[in-house]
Amino acid sequence: MKMDRRSFLSFVIGGAAGTTLSPLPWKLTDDLAIWSQNWPWTPVPEKGEVSYANTTCMLCPGGCGITVRKVGDRAVKIEGTKGHPVNNGGICILGLSGLQLLYGPTRVPSPLRRTGERGENRWQKVSWDEALAWVAEKLADLRGKRLSHTVACISGTDGGTVPRLMERFLTAFGSPNFIRTPSMRDSYEMTLHLMQGAQASIGFDIENADFIVSFGSGILEGWGSPVRMFRANSVWKENGVKVVQIEPRLSNTAAKSDKWLPIHPGTEGALALGLAHVILKESLYRKDFVGTHTSGFDRWSKEVVEEWTPEQVETVTGIDKSTIVDLAKSFANAKKPLAICGRGKGNTAGGIGEFMAVHSLNALMGNINRKGGVWAVPGSDHIHWPEVEMDAVASAGMQQTRIDGAGTDKFMHARHLLHRVPEMINAGDPSLVQALFVLDANPYYTLSDKALLKKAWAKIPFILSFSSFMDETAQNADLILPNHMYLERYEDVPYAEGFNKPFIGLAKPVVSPQFDTLHTGDAILRLAKALGDPVEKAFPWEDYEGCLDDTFGDQWEELQEIGYRVESDFEPGSRNTAFETASRKFEFIPEESKDAAKNVMVKAEGEEPAYPLVLIPYDSPRLASGFIGDPPFMIKTVPDTVLKENDLLVEVHPKTAQSLGISEGKPAVLKTPKGEARVRVHLFEGIMPGLVAMPTGLGHQAYDGYLAGKGINFNDLIGPVEDEVSGLDAAWGIRAKLSRV
Amino acid sequence: MSTNDDKAKEKAVAETENHPGHSEDKKGKGSGGSILLFFLVGIIASLLVGWVVFPKLLYSQKKQPINFNHAFHVETVDEGCASCHFFREDGSFSGVPKLAQCTGCHEEAQGEDPEEIKFVTQYVEKGREVPWLVCSRQPNCVFFSHAAHVELAKMECVTCHGPIGESTHSKIYEENRITGVSRDIWGRNIAGIKRNSWDRMKMEDCAECHAEAAAKEVSELEGPMEGFFNNAVKIAFPKSLSGRKTSVQTQNEACFVCHK
């Protein structure tokens, strides 16, 4: 039988009729509908038992306790731990976004060895054994050539067991070059050391203060322990505590303060001395304290009274003299006034003169080691490891001068001067650093003077990053040995910045490692083992957890259970014992830094008229500007007056913009002695005329597509300005030119 | 003047006229039977495909990792189903037990059963979760609260899950190749006809019970096949059409009560 056209049609019609009478079309429709709702990329809530695990956030020096909500094995939310001494249930936006760092695309999945040029981002996966053997071989070679001191480590923190293991490793190996990244911690440590003779961290009893003068500290931007500061600010509001914010820009803190005093940037120290002048002149200081517990007062007060009259200070700072007098009086008449400094988040060191001037204000009011005042908090004392037994190579190496010059005659009181390292590397031939380790830091992004840095970087033959994330430093390293990220590992957090009680937080693994990573503590131990004695015998522990167990001894179990250790009844030393200076008194003019008071202001780099404006950075809680970059959730919260698509907006006063002929949103070229960038302009009345303000934390080249290529890195436009007295990097801004395009 | 178009039309007309009517009649008469035949073949073939071949192709067959004897376990434990399938402290339902629960009794093999030995050596000792294939698992977009049904409405497990507790071995798991869910959701009957309340668990089946509980009038909902969309609308917009609420407890009436 032949099938012609008609038969075929009727076959098709029959088929269609039959199909409608079968379940096929209905079932298929239904299945496709379900299929379309369950595509694999559709986010699906985890199934499983809900549990909570407590740990410590390590994304900034805040030391907050966090509680991670888990469903089954998946972490689904981070909250602040209720009842935690530092943050009591609060959390910041970065801490909240931590899960995107855990599960996001920026993780380094396994040890990676560079295959392309540095920075090209071409990698080969290598096994841990292979990678560690490679590092050990390089190190052994350097040690063999008596170049152990050319191994350096840049670390974001110190004091905890992991940085201390690294420091110990360097000591046993024979290098003094363990260098912490700069922050206001440097200047405050030095202030306490010089004026009080204390080896201590600064602590502020902020909750009990009743009048706050902040010299540019970003109380609501992430200064100190950020969540603690947010909470303190609310408590102040409830209790009617006055906050006076002194800075050239209307920041969040300034906007929420009781009084904002715009000041010429870089002259904050002068204002502090101007206030001191009024207090001295009017005899408003606390004579009991000043009389019995201080030294050098007469000389210091004479200088201040002579040189820092309100008229002079008005000329320098731009704040009129009656305001200065009023502020000084209100400050002095408050019961527990507190003066704080450290610009923005405190991510830069700053000049020692300024810190000492502010600290002197506190001393005048007698609120050192007193309720509502500034406390010297002894460093955590949990690490009592046996002395390292150094062999001849190690001792010889340890006797070499540190590459950053810290501790030398010139910079006697500085402990870390990272900003000097690029210059020193460039000065030596061959490079004074033959191998660089980077731990919890991102110097390739955070160091200023990029031209100098890049030149130095190219001269270092071997760079090893321990980063969990593909940050700029990792991307420009030769080898990455990824650490477990903070939610996957144990580590002690030895302080919460600015907290006024000795505190240790414990980070604990809340999820198992998601990738082929290794705890850096273990990596150090394995490296030591691979190098053999004498390095190996400095590490009598099987593994890092064994080391922690041994370090905390019988407190280890309790620490694990509670998650932190705090001396809640800590009282700062009584005044008769608190000061460990030679005079056993508070030193207004420490012998070692007589010129500090003269050096309260540090000039910005660059000259007029080539650079008629001044560029200053500003910090924002929405922009992580430390060694961690913004996770996607955070970058989404950045308003388009800061970042429009990929363009960064700088803030300029309408008057300044008018004189330059630039209007809102228009592109412009920003040029400084250190670099040039294309930006857009946002007109803002909250910035003083003559200034350009630029957000920090943008302009990343690494991390993921959510962050890379967005905006400009402020550090690309500025260079360090060395404080002559302390050696610290005191740069607070740089002269600049803004021109329309 | 005639254009090209005109010429084409003329040609077409001429061709039509050249086809004599009688030849068409002849063809029609001659192939009437075969047309019917082909129609029937079409119908039968498609019915066969739809009813027999399609279901065979749609589902893949998988074996459970361990052949599990429910009946035996129910006999041994004290609290029936809830001994292993319990509510957690926070009220959420634990579902299929995790290894940790099994290990409570099966740290070591308790008998000679080869399946138990396999379970202990391959999973307990290695600390690996058993990748159970869950016949009752709804697609991810469906939200279902056991607490609301078992604790509040006091429903029996059997009502939805059937007499699974009496089974002595695990049946073959049939997975829908398109949706990835078990065949038990649509029901074994490809037409969607059910005899027991637990035979299938599609939206209409939920709706059936909810309608009953809410308005005590089942009849208004139509059969699952024909009435799919009507039912969907009635459930999605109950107030506008029939005054019914989707959630018996909360009296809420939105798609998102169940569809997440």
Ligand code: SF4
């Ligand atoms: S303030 Fe710092 S420590 Fe606290 S949650 Fe935020 S990032 Fe973490």
